[in-house]
Amino acid sequence: MPLAASDEDAATLSSQEQSSSIWKRFSARLSGAFSGADPRVCVAFWLFGLINNVLYVIILSAAVDLVGPDVPKGVVLLADVIPSFVTKLLAPYFIHLVPYWVRVFVFAFLSSVGMLVVAMSPGYTDGGTISSKIAGIILASLSCGAGELSFVGLTHFYGPFSLAAWGSGTGAAGLIGAGAYALATSALGFSVHVTLLVSACLPAIMVMSFFVVLPRSSLRSTESGADRYRVVEGGGEVEEDEMDYGAGREDEGLLGVSHNSPARKAIHVNQGRSWQDQTRTNLRRIKGLFIPFMVPMLLVYIAEYVINQGVAPTLLFPLSESPFEHFRSFYPTYNAIYQIGVFISRSSTPFYRIHNLYLPSLLQVVNLALLTLHALFDFIPTVWLVFIIVFWEGLLGGVVYVNTFAEIADRVPKEDREFSLGATTVSDSAGICIAGLLSMGWEVWLCSWQVGHGRDYCRQKT
Template identity: 35%
Template sequence: MGLEGKTKYVLGPAVVEQVEVQQDNTSDGPRQWRNLVGFWFLGLTNNFAYVVMLSAAHDILKTEEGGEGNGTLLTTLVPENGTTPPSVNGSNNTDRFLECNQISTGAILLADILPTLVIKLVAPFFLQKIGYRVKVLLVVGFAMASFLLVALPTQMGVNILGVVCASISGGLGEITFLSLTTFFHHDVVSSWSSGTGGAGVFGALAYAGFTQVISPRTTVLILTVVPVIMFISYFFVLKKPRPNDESVVGNSTEQLITTQPVISLKGKAALILPLLKFIIPLSLVYFAEYFINQGLHELLYFNDIWLSKSEQYRWYQVDYQVGVLISRSSVNCFEIKKLWILPILQFVNLAVLLTQVFYRYIPNFWIIIAIVFFEGLLGGAAYVNTFYRVRKETAPEVREFSLGVATVGDSVGIAVAGAAAIPTHNRLCSLKLKM
């Protein structure tokens, strides 16, 4: 148990010289390992439903509509046998973008991210008034509801509601658990971030693996164990701070970790401006990143290689998620202080891949794989380093609120990218370029 003291902080009412806030700053021993493991699983389970739900809902809705291609938003301009149309050398009528969906996957992304964005915009202003037990139970409840609503035989609207519940759970969970790191050793930020990166890889692999042998509905029902793991991680794995002075004697752990200085609405609004130096770079990185993922990945295919177009797209996603996992786990080994470098590099990736869609000057699939991997590294690095810097540079008395507000950065970038990817993708698909 430790106290913050004699430290000047970037954020806080004026300059905070010394603040006594109960925190667990233990850096070694079984207690710290339990907290690192607990936050890793909280990160994993918080993002797991988000990763799984879209694929599961898409599969189940296809089944309800009578099979592949019936009643789905994504109508692919590909022959029914699934083969890639050969290029016709010398033809003036060859459409370079023949093989692309009429509606971008950005439409699905936008529908999924908006509930999360709304939660992140409004929740930090009132969420501190709610105890962590209640908040965690809400996160677990929405996650469980998302799995059940998508898995159980119901109408389409109910399945879609399941996806919305997953989005609410993920957004509320990110604010809740990142704010919770305020009361633990700073290393748990990296542990949480690593877990969220793991959700991308393990969530996709778990869903793909199970659906090879059982139905999508049964797979999703099995995965209801994920919110149960979240419940166990918070209530039984984490070793929460204990009172150590007379001001908190007799208080429960729940009361202890929710007893923070009351910040007025005006005070909260004043704290947002200095947070923009963290939020804006994160938003820009995520805009470029998700514009690439949802607007360009489908168009970065190579003809006449050992992988089909669909297989190439899936490997791009796996490649990207591996990069995210590695970089989100890296902050304790390699900390990036100049966050503005990351959006510059990510926009370079965007420029390279966008021009590749038009000019096809990159001759090799593996070069694209390397660029997409680097894209994932930058996205994961922006996420973990942003919250690590907020955690270190904000005064203890406003840290909980500041971490909650900063979570809006990635969601704003993703939402704007989804909105921009739709018309851009459709425009690219409509172009009739000569080979």
């Protein structure tokens, strides 16, 4: 017996040593991955990504509460997306003339005022119209679009860790925004009015992050002079004093770009080219991106946003058969579950990659067909199965998004990569806009069908 006990002790000790060794290796790899990262930069950009995008998510989560059951929720989606999309198209040609510190104040002001307008507008149950709410949503959307454009550009001065932190923050915005809204208005019982008023204070965190958390020494020398740049082939924006190959700049080290890098070569080659030649070159690049990358992303975004805005408001069950006390609780819960799936899949590329982008896109279309058929014929027996499908929907949407850019990074030549990554982002915005238009008619059709067949849940106001 003592011998057996000794063997057990030895086995336990060996297991503990093995676990300790695994943990040490993991810690070493984690430390190596973040070697050289400035915690203040990472925190600041994570907060930029979170706050810039979280109001967009909150507005979409509140769509049912803002416009009521009689107005298609696609109206909210379009008001939340189109101004941002237009801003991204136009602002690059003039926004560089505005210093970053001024932009941050403007973004915070527009976002806060927009959310205050939405929050203070009379609710549809009190006879209020949606026009003032739409005006507030447009203000917040303008801020979101210009903010994304500016903060992604700001990463130029702070290196790759700032870009990684920004991406993580935007992913967290979906999860935190949808989850917090569902928690506040359902579980905690706060009114929509109070919840939106609190959200109007969030842009103050953006201001604090810029002026208190972010080290701004890299910006001072740049913003003290004329902040001008040229548009070069590849869609990149390069400051004019970067054209001086002989002069070294202090902030070059932040990106680690050498004088022999493809970006430098592209600048040199394109100095003598006309904008017509550059446009033709970029159109040829887009043609090569369209089928392998842009179409699957466009397809998955159309399908998932039609589900979210056109089908989800009609995926209702009797309250006695659900965990909710009010019909309005279904929609924000679906959105929160969807965002969990998106967040998980957007974080998946270090662990799992897919190369066939069309497969998950087509599976998303299957989700759209399945949930539309259920809205018509009511064959899914419980809301818990719908929760699973919505979670799966989020996984598919996120995995197409992140793997599209990963595939571009792997398959597109380095000299074309920057333009290709930027150009492909048009697909998600275009998909959301198309889905917004489709979902307005989709929801009306499904709700009318349900009412005509004795299920009037979609017309309930609470």
